[in-house]
């Protein structure tokens with residue numbers, strides 16, 4: 301039976317020859333991602349049920365990130381619960397403060413993501429890992445608890461939408477603009493319960509970092525997972541990041557006659573920088589339609605766009621300039637932090653008047669380190685601009701690429717990055 | 722008699738249901754104090770035991786925080802009736818043993834403050850104020866099994 305890549309991975313994980321959309325399966329889980337907000341409740345649930353075990357301490361990856369370093373007493377208590385549990389169960393890959401980073405950037409960087417595997421995490425943006433040809437999806441605390449205990453989880457096999465991205469991106473246009481454009485077209489529930497499979501010539505020129513920005517945001521279209529097939533760019537990244545004993549993986553490809561629920565084509569060669577206006581990620585418009593809206597803050601970071609490639613773009617634009625508004629730069633992982641430091645990007649940020657934070661989710665979810673006051677506007681490289689997302693319910697978040705955020709930081713208003721490139 | 726709290730909106734997201742600033746706790750009663758806060762700061766004052774929330778498409782979109790379900794359940798809300806639910810919210814509700822109702826018609830046929838009775842057996846929402854009954858598609862069998870076991874963890878501990 302012809303299958304898509306998502307169907308093939310799920311069939312294998314369920315021990316079946318084939319699966320079809322709508323089918324309920326119990327899948328074996330290869331990797332479980334745990335962080336400081338949704339895992340402590342999962343741990344408590346297990347304790348209440350008297351379940352004092354984990355299915356495999358090598359397959360559970362733990363990193364505090366949302367409120368780390370702890371922002372207050374309550375978050376410190378969350379971290380304490382997480383820490384005690386991780387230590388007790390001898391979780392092999394437990395990233396403590398100093399090694400911890402924003403989960404969806406950290407796991408691929410540290411070589412925990414392999415093609416063909418099934419990954420779940422207690423976080424909606426777990427869909428990010430689909431950039432590596434894996435099935436990866438976000439779950440809540442109860443699902444997480446069940447997976448931690450059994451290594452299995454129920455799924456309904458999703459139908460797949462094929463998204464064909466054609467053409468080379470123009471100067472000043474990045475994968476963030478692509479995904480904002482896709483979501484603007486299909487809507488925040490355009491892929492509800494579905495898989496989004498990305499293909500097309502645009503991808504060939506995109507790094508793994510850029511591809512992760514795309515799969516990171518499929519949840520903003522309601523999707524269960526986003527997925528991109530393996531190519532030489534993926535292989536090279538895996539070669540550099542996977543540990544010696546983890547270099548084997550299974551590659552799945554969609555069959556030419558696989559059945560798609562729909563096929564959407566995008567001409568990315570004509571794309572312009574996009575900004576998603578408040579209060580939905582589907583509010584994307586070309587920069588020309590929103591240029592000049594005044595900002596109080598620029599926020600550059602998050603699992604969407606806080607990787608080294610993003611920070612290099614920002615540094616290039618800010619080089620020799622001054623920012624006109626509060627500009628907060630959050631390298632996503634300690635490795636990215638060190639790289640930025642060693643490459644001299646911090647010097648540029650410092651000279652331009654930015655503040656540089658430790659790796660954290662921070663203000664992306666309105667946690668801390670850059671909260672907005674009533675009536676304030678923020679241009680942000682994150683993935684959500686819901687009401688109150690980064691602070692006061694009367695503040696507004698404008699989602700954009702790192703380049704657009706950097707150019708806007710210089711002018712204090714939404715600005716076309718192309719004039720600075 | 723339970724009342725309806727109607728929000729004629731699509732895409733009511735988890736940031737509105739329970740803002741991230743309260744995610745440092747997983748205590749249902751604590752979370753309940755802030756239920757729906759960024760959408761309707763009066764909600765917690767208005768809501769009484771067994772009331773229902775009625776909304777449009779894609780209810781609960783956004784983050785995977787199960788805290789959204791806990792806040793609603795902690796506020797003693799009986800069920801949420803929406804045109805559609807976001808995927809993770811739907812899963813979380815079932816996994817918590819919290820019955821939710823998908824109905825395309827309810828939003829048009831229920832006004833804010835209407836008195837509501839839910840008959841899960843017959844899959845009927847009874848609007849006692851207008852006298853109109855609204856049929857709904859019951860949750861699928863696998864979801865009912867989980868709910869009847871009292872949630873996913875009880876469901877799987879049977880297997881352990």
Ligand code: SF4
Pocket residue numbers: 365366402403404423425601602603604660661664665682683
């Ligand atoms: S950076 Fe933002 S979107 Fe990403 S995991 Fe953290 S809070 Fe969630």
